[in-house]
Amino acid sequence: MESAGLYSAERLRDLVRPGRVHRSLYTDPKVFDLEMERIFGAAWIYVGHESQIRSPGDYLATRIGQKPLLLVRHADGQIHLLHNQCAHRGAMVVATDCGHASEFRCCYHGWTYHTDGRLKSVPLQNGYPGHFDPTDRGTAMVRVPRVASYRGFVFGSLAADGPSLEDFLGYAATSLDDMIDRAPDGEIEIAGGVFKHGYDGNWKLYLENLCDAAHPIFVHQSSIEAAKAQSDQVASDGSGEVALRQMRQNGAPYSFWESQVGIWTYPNGHSYLGDYHDDSKLVAALNDPVFRDYIAALEAKQGPKRAKEILEVRRWNTNVYPSLSFMSQFQQLRVVHPVSLNRTVVHTYSFRLKGAPERMFEQTISFANIVNGNGSLVLTDDLETYGRIATGLSSGGAEWLEIGRGFATDLPGDHGGRKGKNSTSEVYIRNMFDAWLAYMTREPRHLAAAAQ
Amino acid sequence: MHGADEVSAADAEAFLVHEARLLDESRFEDWLGLFTADCWYWVPSQPDQASPRDTVSLIYDDRRLLETRVRRLGNMHLHAQQPRSRTSRIVTNVTLEGREAGGPIQRIRSKLLLVEFRRDQQRTFAATSWHGLVRDGGAFRIAWKRVDLVNCDGELDGLVILF
Numbered sequence: 078m079e080s081a082g083l084y085s086a087e088r089l090r091d092l093v094r095p096g097r098v099h100r101s102l103y104t105d106p107k108v109f110d111l112e113m114e115r116i117f118g119a120a121w122i123y124v125g126h127e128s129q130i131r132s133p134g135d136y137l138a139t140r141i142g143q144k145p146l147l148l149v150r151h152a153d154g155q156i157h158l159l160h161n162q163c164a165h166r167g168a169m170v171v172a173t174d175c176g177h178a179s180e181f182r183c184c185y186h187g188w189t190y191h192t193d194g195r196l197k198s199v200p201l202q203n204g205y206p207g208h209f210d211p212t213d214r215g216t217a218m219v220r221v222p223r224v225a226s227y228r229g230f231v232f233g234s235l236a237a238d239g240p241s242l243e244d245f246l247g248y249a250a251t252s253l254d255d256m257i258d259r260a261p262d263g264e265i266e267i268a269g270g271v272f273k274h275g276y277d278g279n280w281k282l283y284l285e286n287l288c289d290a291a292h293p294i295f296v297h298q299s300s301i302e303a304a305k306a307q308s309d310q311v312a313s314d315g316s317g318e319v320a321l322r323q324m325r326q327n328g329a330p331y332s333f334w335e336s337q338v339g340i341w342t343y344p345n346g347h348s349y350l351g352d353y354h355d356d357s358k359l360v361a362a363l364n365d366p367v368f369r370d371y372i373a374a375l376e377a378k379q380g381p382k383r384a385k386e387i388l389e390v391r392r393w394n395t396n397v398y399p400s401l402s403f404m405s406q407f408q409q410l411r412v413v414h415p416v417s418l419n420r421t422v423v424h425t426y427s428f429r430l431k432g433a434p435e436r437m438f439e440q441t442i443s444f445a446n447i448v449n450g451n452g453s454l455v456l457t458d459d460l461e462t463y464g465r466i467a468t469g470l471s472s473g474g475a476e477w478l479e480i481g482r483g484f485a486t487d488l489p490g491d492h493g494g495r496k497g498k499n500s501t502s503e504v505y506i507r508n509m510f511d512a513w514l515a516y517m518t519r520e521p522r523h524l525a526a527a528a529q
Numbered sequence: 530m531h532g533a534d535e536v537s538a539a540d541a542e543a544f545l546v547h548e549a550r551l552l553d554e555s556r557f558e559d560w561l562g563l564f565t566a567d568c569w570y571w572v573p574s575q576p577d578q579a580s581p582r583d584t585v586s587l588i589y590d591d592r593r594l595l596e597t598r599v600r601r602l603g604n605m606h607l608h609a610q611q612p613r614s615r616t617s618r619i620v621t622n623v624t625l626e627g628r629e630a631g632g633p634i635q636r637i638r639s640k641l642l643l644v645e646f647r648r649d650q651q652r653t654f655a656a657t658s659w660h661g662l663v664r665d666g667g668a669f670r671i672a673w674k675r676v677d678l679v680n681c682d683g684e685l686d687g688l689v690i691l692f
Contacts (some may be wrong), residue, residue: 083681159630215660268583269583269584269585270574270575270578270584270585271574271585271587271682272574272587273682273683273684273685274684274685274686275684275685275686275689276686276687277686298604298606299601299604299606299607300597300601301603301607302606303597303598303600303601303602303604304597307593307596307597307600308593308596309593311566311592311593311596312566312591312592312593313591313592313593313594314569314591315591316581316589316590316591316594317590317591317592317593317594317595317597320594320597321593321594323596324597367553420558422684427585438583439583440583442581442582442583442584442585443589445585446585446586446588446589449585449686450574450585450586450587450588450689451574451587451685451686452572452586452588452687452689453597453687454597455603456687457609457687457688458607458608458609459608459685460609460687461608461687462608465608485538490585514672
């Protein structure tokens, strides 16, 4: 390919240096095209949750990179991920976001498909030439080669070969465990709708911001100051209280961010940031009556010892490279959809903990509004920043972008990863670029290098 | 039953036009002053959304959060408003929708067409607005406000302006 020719492995390796990356990784459309082919075309990409396709025939529109796909539960219960393209003239077969169907029928000439993608019937079939074989897998809604579920979280890979989903997730899977284990009944479901927020910037910027403990004091200064000045004597139905706790805690001093939070990385570009709320400021504060009821429900189902273990896991954002970030403790999940070099759309979901009091889910919704809502007093300043990065980079200034904070002091971590000596280390960004380089050069040894 | 707390469509429309003007003129504190002490302000994320409690919302503010939202609009470090948005609102099709059962709140329905201009980009929002109005002496107060954007469940960039 031409793009591959311009970006030889040697050239790509030269663009990712210790503690810095070349500007072109964010500005060259050819890099973007190559990323879609080699990262989104190879890695395990989160495509949905099994609670969204509970029954045979349930389907969900989803994407890998720029490709519109269909996640379906077939009659036999098995989950398939299909290219949403008719084998005849290429029309998108299913036009709705989600639903239930016994078969899929193309609007153009009425070709119909089984819910596992196989061709079911073709009108005027005798009019096709000898080479036409309706049983050919290519004459179908083509399946994405690999789809797998980790405890209900469904991932797809456009590559026929590669590591298993479990190997890909590695230790990051424990954050998915954390989300599920918090449910007293040991089961979670997507609920409460979805946010779809967009920004005029590169897809990589999103995950690069989510474990960044050094940005809130600046990016979120307006909401921190407005929240700190807010009287608590004013009427609240509880929703504002959750939001205000969150905004005020973003204003914790550097000394706190540096020493109290923690940042850990793992192979394949994954990472998580520790929680930065103490018990009195926690979103679901320990002295909050709703949270007390929740703890009682968890203890009743899981026993006090196990409940204590579950609640002691204190993680903020977990990033699963390249496009998933979630908050296990607060039941939030974000999926990053690259649209073009400087256009990204992020879909965010909330989960209900089965067996928890319904008021607990109401707090989850209030929390979702403040951290992921299009009208959030917090998120809007992040989105503005991504756009400014895109514009700033077009200025053609500094050729190398610094991602070196904490470089000299990072420490070896557990499970093949590293950790920042200080929580404000950019170790998790460097870790993502190690994975980036491995995918882009198709040299898995760089994934191992991430663990050094 | 009749008299001082009776609301006419013309009175309601005059009030909504005044409210829209305060927002277009960036008089946000004055706008906040239109609301009652226990108000709520809601921009749902789904058409016909039944509740802000079990489903996410583009905006759902109780009085405490609404005060914070308005205060932030005056903060010099509000990056998402550098430069500031300019807005132009048309409020029309105002109808009285009756009183809430057992209370003094008059429900008003109207249509909003809102143009936002910021940094060489213009965005258009269309919505059905619902106001719950009460009389406070001679003046109206907003007990609650709900704005249903026609594109509430679409892909949207950040929303900083007030609807």
